[in-house]
Amino acid sequence: MGLWKGLRTGLKFGRLHFKFFKKYYIKKKGYMPDSKYIPIYYKEKMGKDLDLNNPKTIAEKLHWMKLYYRDPLFVLLADKYRNKFYVEKVTGKDYSVPVLGKWKRVGQIDFDALPDKFVLKTNHDDIPILILDKKNTDLQKIKEILFEKLHTSKYVSGREWSYKNIKRCIFAEELLGDGVHELLDYKFFCFNGEVKYIYIFSDSIDGKHGKMNFFDKDFNPMPFKHNKYPPSDKEIPKPDNYEEMVSLAEQLSQNIPFVRVDMFNVEGKIYVGEFTFYPSNGLLSYDPPEYEDIIGSWLTLPKKNGWKQLNRDNRWIKKALRF
Numbered sequence: 601m602g603l604w605k606g607l608r609t610g611l612k613f614g615r616l617h618f619k620f621f622k623k624y625y626i627k628k629k630g631y632m633p634d635s636k637y638i639p640i641y642y643k644e645k646m647g648k649d650l651d652l653n654n655p656k657t658i659a660e661k662l663h664w665m666k667l668y669y670r671d672p673l674f675v676l677l678a679d680k681y682r683n684k685f686y687v688e689k690v691t692g693k694d695y696s697v698p699v700l701g702k703w704k705r706v707g708q709i710d711f712d713a714l715p716d717k718f719v720l721k722t723n724h725d726d727i728p729i730l731i732l733d734k735k736n737t738d739l740q741k742i743k744e745i746l747f748e749k750l751h752t753s754k755y756v757s758g759r760e761w762s763y764k765n766i767k768r769c770i771f772a773e774e775l776l777g778d779g780v781h782e783l784l785d786y787k788f789f790c791f792n793g794e795v796k797y798i799y800i801f802s803d804s805i806d807g808k809h810g811k812m813n814f815f816d817k818d819f820n821p822m823p824f825k826h827n828k829y830p831p832s833d834k835e836i837p838k839p840d841n842y843e844e845m846v847s848l849a850e851q852l853s854q855n856i857p858f859v860r861v862d863m864f865n866v867e868g869k870i871y872v873g874e875f876t877f878y879p880s881n882g883l884l885s886y887d888p889p890e891y892e893d894i895i896g897s898w899l900t901l902p903k904k905n906g907w908k909q910l911n912r913d914n915r916w917i918k919k920a921l922r923f
Contacts, residue, residue: 634759638663641758645883657892661899662858662882666761669857671907672917677859677875678762681723681771685920687872690852695872697864700772706743706750709770717775722749724766726874732779746770758881767921776866784836785873786845788861790853791898795846797822802832817846824891828880839865848872855910857902 785801804810814822
């Protein structure tokens with residue numbers, strides 16, 4: 601019986617791995633080199649050719665960055681667990697959500713040791729799992745979701761290079777707020793260390809679908825909106841410590857051509873969440889459309905692989921990526 605059970609388990613996992621292989625490698629053309637795939641992907645999504653020789657819009661420039669600027673620091677920052685080391689190293693302060701545990705595999709998670717409320721994440725994925733009542737949660741279902749996340753490549757579909765080489769893991773964080781009342785998500789668009797504009801994500805239940813309100817660095821409303829996410833009608837107040845948030849975003853984005861720094865502000869305490877190098881998979885689309893060129897003009901493209909000339913501690917980055 602032991603042998604037969606082992607064979608059945610092996611077949612089950614074999615089928616799961618083949619499903620992921622077919623979905624993320626064959627269907628999404630994972631076998632194609634990035635240089636061939638990215639122009640095809642861009643035209644399918646944007647309805648026009650990608651100009652890599654003379655990119656002007658923010659979407660074109662972000663796709664240029666996907667291909668030609670592959671800074672190892674991007675891998676560290678895109679890693680939602682290991683970017684905490686960078687934040688503390690740069691600022692000398694702890695702006696991270698407290699971590700309750702980290703595991704390589706689903707089977708290693710000790711749910712008994714976790715509190716009743718917490719958040720589970722994989723470090724290469726963008727949708728967290730909120731546990732608001734551990735005793736009444738289907739933990740087996742949660743394990744299946746996490747298993748699928750660990751075996752899903754965010755890189756393959758849109759060739760967001762920064763996610764490709766992340767050493768995947770699962771980790772648990774303390775729950776910010778109560779999990780019921782809304783937490784505003786502040787996202788700072790930084791161009792070579794300068795915040796040019798932000799948006800605040802609100803009216804969201806799942807962290808993915810919601811509304812976006814755009815502001816400039818001084819918290820004045822911007823005259824454009826996202827083509828996919830409508831603005832919220834409700835008034836969004838400026839946080840009392842907003843200037844600290846701007847200063848922090850600019851401190852963390854020095855010597856980086858472009859990055860979006862995401863934060864939460866809970867009862868006056870700032871938490872850095874994510875660093876995103878290709879927002880909306882690089883397919884930023886605004887209304888009115890002339891702002892795609894205006895925002896694109898703010899991104900001065902660096903020399904290809906120009907990060908190699910930066911004076912920084914690359915040995916520390918390599919060490920942090922191994923944790």
